[in-house]
Amino acid sequence: DTEVTQTPKHLVMGMTNKKSLKCEQHMGHRAMYWYKQKAKKPPELMFVYSYEKLSINESVPSRFSPECPNSSLLNLHLHALQPEDSALYLCASSQPGSTGELFFGEGSRLTVL
Amino acid sequence: AQSVTQLGSHVSVSEGALVLLRCNYSSSVPPYLFWYVQYPNQGLQLLLKYTTGATLVKGINGFEAEFKKSETSFHLTKPSAHMSDAAEYFCAVSDRPSGSARQLTFGSGTQLTVLP
Numbered sequence: 246d247t248e249v250t251q252t253p254k255h256l257v258m259g260m261t262n263k264k265s266l267k268c269e270q271h272m273g274h275r276a277m278y279w280y281k282q283k284a285k286k287p288p289e290l291m292f293v294y295s296y297e298k299l300s301i302n303e304s305v306p307s308r309f310s311p312e313c314p315n316s317s318l319l320n321l322h323l324h325a326l327q328p329e330d331s332a333l334y335l336c337a338s339s340q341p342g343s344t345g346e347l348f349f350g351e352g353s354r355l356t357v358l
Numbered sequence: 359a360q361s362v363t364q365l366g367s368h369v370s371v372s373e374g375a376l377v378l379l380r381c382n383y384s385s386s387v388p389p390y391l392f393w394y395v396q397y398p399n400q401g402l403q404l405l406l407k408y409t410t411g412a413t414l415v416k417g418i419n420g421f422e423a424e425f426k427k428s429e430t431s432f433h434l435t436k437p438s439a440h441m442s443d444a445a446e447y448f449c450a451v452s453d454r455p456s457g458s459a460r461q462l463t464f465g466s467g468t469q470l471t472v473l474p
Binding site: 286301335341348351 | 404462
């Protein structure tokens with residue numbers, strides 16, 4: 246069983262909807278990540294939070310808005326998405342200063358109609 | 359800057375045959391290296407990692423990899439393929455960590471098919 250939990254597993258939304266993806270970890274990690282993955286491609290980094298502060302934003306469009314309420318939770322708020330944003334969204338966590346190993350959740354499959 | 363090259367986007371082997379997935383890296387500092395596996399519609403699971411010490415690393419499910427600095431390689435092997443090994447495999451590299459969150463740079467992935 247994964248120690249990084251993502252909800253929902255599947256999400257279908259229209260282009261005018263507002264929805265959120267949620268991620269939770271209880272490993273005491275202080276770094277959390279959002280990745281976007283298209284079919285047959287490697288994960289693409291979107292955001293990194295380190296000690297609850299946004300440390301990396303890989304030029305992601307503003308229709309994606311991350312939030313880290315505390316060290317265990319990471320949200321990704323979605324608004325006015327485009328069909329090309331349909332993808333698997335992966336959350337991961339790690340411990341800063343460690344070997345850099347990331348622990349991944351099982352992902353949220355997003356479909357934008 | 360660091361990068362990872364996985365040779366062969368698709369590899370097919372017969373059940374019971376040797377599995378060899380190739381990974382070469384580029385890094386300005388001694389790297390940390392990882393192999394992840396991804397089954398359909400799932401997240402990435404760590405197979406094994408090289409940090410320091412022994413260059414032959416053993417992982418889960420019978421996989422192992424050898425770090426060869428002179429060849430800048432970290433190829434993944436398994437002596438005998440099983441049908442359940444069919445999945446996407448990603449090689450990744452990370453800089454030596456400091457106190458901040460580290461990033462992984464992923465290769466493009468290799469789809470392994472196991473034939474009966």
